[in-house]
Amino acid sequence: MDIYTFGLVFVGSVGGVLTGVWALERAGVSINHQLLSFTGELVKYGAIGYLVVQLMKFL
Numbered sequence: 122m123d124i125y126t127f128g129l130v131f132v133g134s135v136g137g138v139l140t141g142v143w144a145l146e147r148a149g150v151s152i153n154h155q156l157l158s159f160t161g162e163l164v165k166y167g168a169i170g171y172l173v174v175q176l177m178k179f180l
Contacts, residue, residue, distance in 0.1 A: 135161075135164070
């Protein structure tokens with residue numbers, strides 16, 4: 122997967138997940154915001170690591 126497609130898929134999936142979490146919260150489901158924040162940071166650093174690996178292929 123090239124880096125542009127990865128970026129589009131990543132942004133779209135994160136937006137979908139956040140919309141789903143918002144809908145669950147509005148429905149009355151209790152959301153652990155600390156765990157949600159930790160997971161978001163973990164996914165972000167994983168995506169940055171993937172992009173670095175992909176960019177290193179060009180060097």
